[in-house]
Amino acid sequence: MKKKLLLAALLLAGPFTFAQNAADSKTPLNIIVFGAHPDDCDLGAGGIASIYSSMGHKVKFVSLTNGDAGHQDIGGGELARRRLAETKEVAKRLGISYDVLDNHDGKLMPTIENRLAVIRKIREWNADVVIAPRTNDYHPDHRNTGVVVQDAAYLVIVPNILSSVPPLTKNPVFLYFRDRFQRPNPFRPDIAIDITNILAKKVDGLDAHVSQFYEWLPWTNQDLANVPKDVVERKKWLLNAMEKRSAVNPEIKVSLEKWYGAQKAKDIKYVEVFEICEYGKQPDEAEIKRLFPMLPR
Secondary structure (H helix, E strand, O other), rough: OOOHHHHHHHHHHHHHHHHHHHHHHHHHOEEEEEOOOOOOOHHHHHHHHHHHHHHEEEEEEEOOEEEEOOOOOOOOHHHHHHHHHHHHHHHHHOEEEEEEEOOOOOOOOOOOOHHHHHHHHHHOOOOOOOOOOOOOEEEEEEHHHHHHHHHHHHHHOOOOOOOOOOOOOOEEEEEEEOOOOOOOOOOOOOOEEEEEEHHHHHHHHOOOOHHHHHHHHHHHOOHHHHHHOOHHHHHHHHHHHHHHHHHHHHHHHHHHHHHHHHHOOOOOOOEEEEEEEEOOOOOOOOHHHHOOOOOOO
């Protein structure tokens, strides 16, 4: 009799469980990306943002400063307004949301106010994944963005911190952008994502930041004279630069082979890569594949 009751219970529970699992697999993921300036998120995660968006998931970029110092000819409110307009165009092109906080470029500090602002953004987005720069970088705004996001990593689940916004019921996975800095420790490419087929889409988003990629950054690199004047040619010029930036090196190749297999990895030319932060949820391989549904199953 007990065996019959147990079998009946399993039969009743089975369909519900399968249906629930199917529903969970279709639930959109919420990805939030933090950068110091209104083009940082795009450089580090514009490719996966486009992929997530095309798959029906939700992506938000957040710039912690308004970018009002990043130009050789204009600045202040005029530049901040221009850069805000550029982010709105990016949002249209990539199918994402884009927020810009009103902190001054070059003056970002890891204050309590900025920490609470980041906690609020993460909670309101109900983030599954949070991406930000590491805390070792040439630019103080980049470093401090990393500090602020790290400081928020645990507190997003603490009810008595920013009690006006409900805490998350689960800790997100926190990731770092790729960077080139070696001290005190080099970037580790834990997760490598193929963006070969959508690099042009990423560049289309970057192309909206005219003030940066065709004016300010070439000026800082003493390369402004080489930027084509024609809008079509300059986008090709930018694509070439992003191909070099997104190329696979031997360390990244190892990560690609882990996630895609050796055969598929050979055909991957361009990538975005991320390091898993020690703070926040520590995902196993199955969780990483759930959070990065563009990876092979």
